[in-house]
Amino acid sequence: xxxxxxxxxxxxxxxxxxxxxxxxxxxxxxxxxxxxxxxxxxxxxxxxxxxxxxxxxxxxxxxxxxxxxxxxxxxxxxxxxxxxxxxxxxxxxxxxxxxxxxxxxxxxxxxxxxxxxxxxxxxxxxxxxxxxxxxxxxxxxxxxxxxxxxxxxxxxxxxxxxxxxxxxxxxxxxxxxxxxxxxxxxxxxxxxxxxxxxxxxxxxxxxxxxxxxxxxxxxxxxxxxxxxxxxxxxxxxxxxxxxxxxxxxxxxxxxxxxxxxxxxxxxxxxxxxxxxxxxxxxxxxxxxxxx
DNA sequence: TGCAGTGTTGCTTC
DNA sequence: CGAAGCAACACTGC
Numbered sequence: 001x002x003x004x005x006x007x008x009x010x011x012x013x014x015x016x017x018x019x020x021x022x023x024x025x026x027x028x029x030x031x032x033x034x035x036x037x038x039x040x041x042x043x044x045x046x047x048x049x050x051x052x053x054x055x056x057x058x059x060x061x062x063x064x065x066x067x068x069x070x071x072x073x074x075x076x077x078x079x080x081x082x083x084x085x086x087x088x089x090x091x092x093x094x095x096x097x098x099x100x101x102x103x104x105x106x107x108x109x110x111x112x113x114x115x116x117x118x119x120x121x122x123x124x125x126x127x128x129x130x131x132x133x134x135x136x137x138x139x140x141x142x143x144x145x146x147x148x149x150x151x152x153x154x155x156x157x158x159x160x161x162x163x164x165x166x167x168x169x170x171x172x173x174x175x176x177x178x179x180x181x182x183x184x185x186x187x188x189x190x191x192x193x194x195x196x197x198x199x200x201x202x203x204x205x206x207x208x209x210x211x212x213x214x215x216x217x218x219x220x221x222x223x224x225x226x227x228x229x230x231x232x233x234x235x236x237x238x239x240x241x242x243x244x245x246x247x248x249x250x251x252x253x254x255x256x257x258x259x260x261x262x263x264x265x266x267x268x269x270x271x272x273x274x275x276x277x278x279x280x281x282x283x284x285x286x287x288x289x290x291x
Numbered sequence: 292t293g294c295a296g297t298g299t300t301g302c303t304t305c
Numbered sequence: 306c307g308a309a310g311c312a313a314c315a316c317t318g319c
Contacts, residue, residue, distance in 0.1 A: 078298045131314045
């Protein structure tokens with residue numbers, strides 16, 4: 001699932017490859033309701049011949065700043081990812097077709113194409129999304145700040161100090177895992193990394209945030225940046241659908257300690273990893289390493 | 292075989 | 306008001 005490290009990986013790759021290129025046209029679109037605003041017709045008109053000035057990330061959103069007063073905002077949700085592909089490869093019925101397809105494009109996870117933009121360098125930027133939950137918007141720069149205003153602080157920004165972390169969780173109650181995944185508290189953490197962060201900090205996911213000591217909070221604070229930075233270095237996780245813009249897998253999976261390891265031995269102490277439900281989601285933990 | 296599980300967000304319901 | 310449940314969609318695993 002694209003959480004902060006996956007979206008950050010995409011952002012960095014795109015800034016190296018398509019910054020300064022123009023979006024010439026929409027090559028393919030089979031699900032117009034991916035575009036949430038404006039209407040498809042207006043979207044198509046507004047996006048044509050616009051240069052991509054820069055790509056940024058806020059929470060799990062990708063922000064394409066265009067050479068107009070508009071920003072293209074893409075949220076990949078559960079199974080979406082972007083692919084940068086030579087435009088000589090064609091799409092038919094959501095699948096790549098033709099001879100000599102690169103191996104990466106044959107990966108079934110890269111075969112759910114619903115939208116593709118032709119770029120001025122001869123490449124196409126395509127969205128693959130098995131569950132079609134991804135959401136795309138084209139909004140004014142002025143409206144952008146408002147649109148993003150509900151998000152909490154970015155955990156990897158320099159100004160995300162321990163004091164700021166404590167401020168963000170002040171007056172909150174409930175399981176720490178749920179708080180970490182709340183985008184209005186901290187931006188960008190989802191189910192996988194909240195489990196991994198809590199394992200590294202040695203804190204049980206069900207612990208109530210208001211009962212955590214200063215020391216325990218400090219451990220969680222440190223683990224947030226440790227785990228996220230490590231995941232970015234490994235170019236994200238690909239347990240499920242995430243692929244990078246070349247269609248390649250991330251390597252965080254093998255560094256996982258708890259997520260989706262129910263019934264398997266803890267890599268640190270050998271105790272069997274358990275799974276419980278917290279806020280309707282799976283939480284994985286080691287009952288010995290985490291207190 | 293069929294149905295619960297999978298995760299993110301936003302909307303609806305209580 | 307906040308918390309909980311569910312829908313959006315499609316595939317996997319039991």
